[in-house]
Amino acid sequence: MRWLNKQTPYGMNRRHFLQHAAGASALMGSSLALGGTLRAHANELAKNNKSAILLWMGGGPATIDLWDLKPGAATGGPFRPISTTGEGQICEHLPQVAKQMHNLSIVRSMSTREADHSRGRYYMHTGFVPNPNIEHPSYGSVIAHELMANREDLQIPPFISVGGASEGPGFLGMAWAPFSVSSSGRIRNLEMGIDDSRLVQRMKTLDILERGFVAQKRGIPAEDHMKVLKQTFDLMTSEQMKAFEVDQEPETVKERYGTGNFGQGCLLARRLVEAGVPFVEVDLGGWDNHQNVHTTLRDQRLPTLDQAMSALVEDLEKRELLKDTAIIWMGEFGRTPTINGNAGRDHWARSWSVVVGGAGIKGGLVVGETDADGRRVTSEPYSAEDLMSTVCHGLGISLKTTYHSKSGRPMKIAGGGKLISPLVAT
């Protein structure tokens, strides 16, 4: 395991604290009591210290200009392709990422149906089409839920969203909600400013009041509230909070990642994964380029992405974390092959690309293809479900895992998708 175990970062010292709390309450126990009721399939996780980092490109990136260029076609745009250390060619404005492509694979045959932001965001995050009757748990919630089973020592939230809101925990409940932080890693309201013994008294009192209300049987939210309080308390007292102190990194490392929000967010993600957090999402917005797509990409989005993404992969590999850390790069959808009257591209879900690697997912490959102008997938098409299945498989999560609603409705993990077989090591 790779827990950080150094000096107390914030506030009080946990060990000292626990002396006060000896024999105290459930809110201050050493681990989150997992709500096992929904868990139907106890899967075969023996020892699993894997994690995933999702690089979320909010707005829907023009993947035809990044990963699946069509030079010469009317739809191609001005960018030229360059060779990489993997199989395919990518955009000339991603030169540093090109040097990491032996670690990452491009899936060029994504074909989905949701071309509206909120629907696409939901679908790509959950593997389910939005359904008004039920909220599905997002990637982070599912992976955190599955991988926390043998991570009792983790005291910081298992699903952290850096610089964005991600998607919610759905029917898994608020204990699996994303914990949103800014890329600086600074967290508001972390200090109570009273001495330990008094905090213990407060927590003991709170614990009894909480349980009194839960006992009145007013619904699941009351129980979830208690779990969140427990996580909050852990957060205030854990030595693992050091992982959020991205400022402690050497200047050279910070500069390698890029000092903007996304770069620092990726660096924070690496620190969190090192500390054992199963799922981290880092958001980079601004891809909704209905106007002037190519100048925006060339001058803003791509330099930022190139620097941070390449630094992250390189750093994870150097630290021997890449074999246990899945990387997923995606947005809600791609953008139209046709360039519109404002030199932009509009929403397009029928043929687009994502990039994945790490955690046993094969790197260096190009999977699938589109036709000459990028309008149509000409090989086997893949969906959000398939991508999520492949990632879960790489993380050692059984695809037979099934959740049940109270009425007994079974819900397969990752929407019952199939593996993207070329990416799965045999």
Add this chain to the structure above:
Amino acid sequence: MPVRFIMLLIACLACRPVLGQRSVGSQHPQVAKINALFEEQWKAWGLRPSPAEDDGKWCRRVYLDLVGRIPTLAEHNAFVDSREANKRETLVEKLLDSPEHQAEYASHWATIWSNLLIGRSGGNDRRSLVSREGMQKYLRDSFASNKRYDAFVYELISATGTTEPGTEGFNGATNFLIDKVNEEDATLATSSTSRIFLGLQVQCTQCHNHPFNQWKQQKFWEFNAFFRQARGLRRFVPGTRDIAFAELIDQDFPGESGRPEEAEIYYEERNGLTRVAYPVFVDGTDIARSGYVEDTNRRSELARLVVESEYLAKMMVNRTWAHFLGHAFTKPMDDLGPHTMVSHPEVLDYLAEEFRQSSYDQKQLMRWIVLSKPYQLSSTITSHNESDDPAMGETPQFSHFYLRQMSAEQLYQSLVVLGGDAQGSLAEQQNQRDRWLSQFVVAFGTDEGDEATTFNGSIPQALMLFNGDLVKKAISSKPGTRLDSLIRSGAKFNDKVHTLFEAGVSRRASNTELRLASQLLRASGNKPEQALSDLWWAILNTNEFIFVQ
């Protein structure tokens, strides 16, 4: 009793004896009708409703839902102690109609509608055309005068004038559309107007015919054509690029091929074909095509058609029901399209018709809902209704009250009431609150300005309640605070404990809790101010406090 008496004095003299004895229950045949429809459906589904919620908790519920905060101790006690047979009705009348609650009623509903019309972050950026203050002022005035809902919608859709209070030609209603008409051919104005007021979700049909929705792409652009005369103009602070205010106007629209008398627009189908569209309402009613404003004011025409639509009342009933009961009759609440399943079609149709008949009287609609049986029920779940669980994908049957979290705004107002330190004018208070609220808003990075809140029961919210300034203030026992007055009163320690529970969670302490408080007192080295402050901290952090029950 002595503590209670003192707190009564502290928290302004209560209104309990002066309330009229007027019975209102019998005046509302609508309530009886709703109840009958629900009884029937519960029977059909084999559900037995939970018992009625006890008075203290119900009082807390109705204060939160109607005026946006928990009751003060005095208000709570007045209600619980009242022996009047119709006291629930009386309380509803008081909250809706008495002058003492008018300002907070208006402010509460102005907040809800601001979030709906311009989002939680609308107007917060200095480059934004929206004046949040202008929007809120308009909304406060509208709710204070209980403006007819159809008139309200008409004004929002057809408004012209400036956005900022104090400027010449000020019309706060302009803030709804001001930043939705300039970019992307007013597509945001199109989707917002149809979704919010008619429950018609057209945003997907902007680019294609919807796969399981009868809406067609053609309809989207026909609806869109109504907004093409509208323009949001910027007025800058002299010598800077900061926007001082904006003005929403209608100007002649020449159409996309420069023929104002036809003023057509074009859109592209997915197969690449270009098609033409003119202003046609969703029910097929068309208007004169001219783009000259003096011939046809397209937004005024649209406003007229919207308020004549049968969807107007339905959508408002569905929205209001969801506000009070936690779930609408459809999922999502703002989708009444023909493909959507309605859980209680008879109730929805009946209430919509009655709402129309009442001249779109919003308070009347609220009254019927708040006095109906589903709203009286306890949030405790029994073995006879535990299958009624919408969070797990079941159709809501409203056989018990669904626990739901307070909004960030309700929490804020409640803590202000408990701390007793609201300062400044209403607008200033609203500004202070908006600043506090902004810590919870997260944007999604799309052109449509979608946003989410982290005030959703997750850790940032819990941290704020554990350690934030607002709570620190509320639990402070410095001289002059409410807590200090309680501590220094002559009451027994146990009575003080009861008082804290009544103030926070509208009930007295249990025996276990009294013992717990004595332990706290001992642990503090017999310092009641510390023990009571710690107990108060714990109460404010409980599930019982944060949930509307």
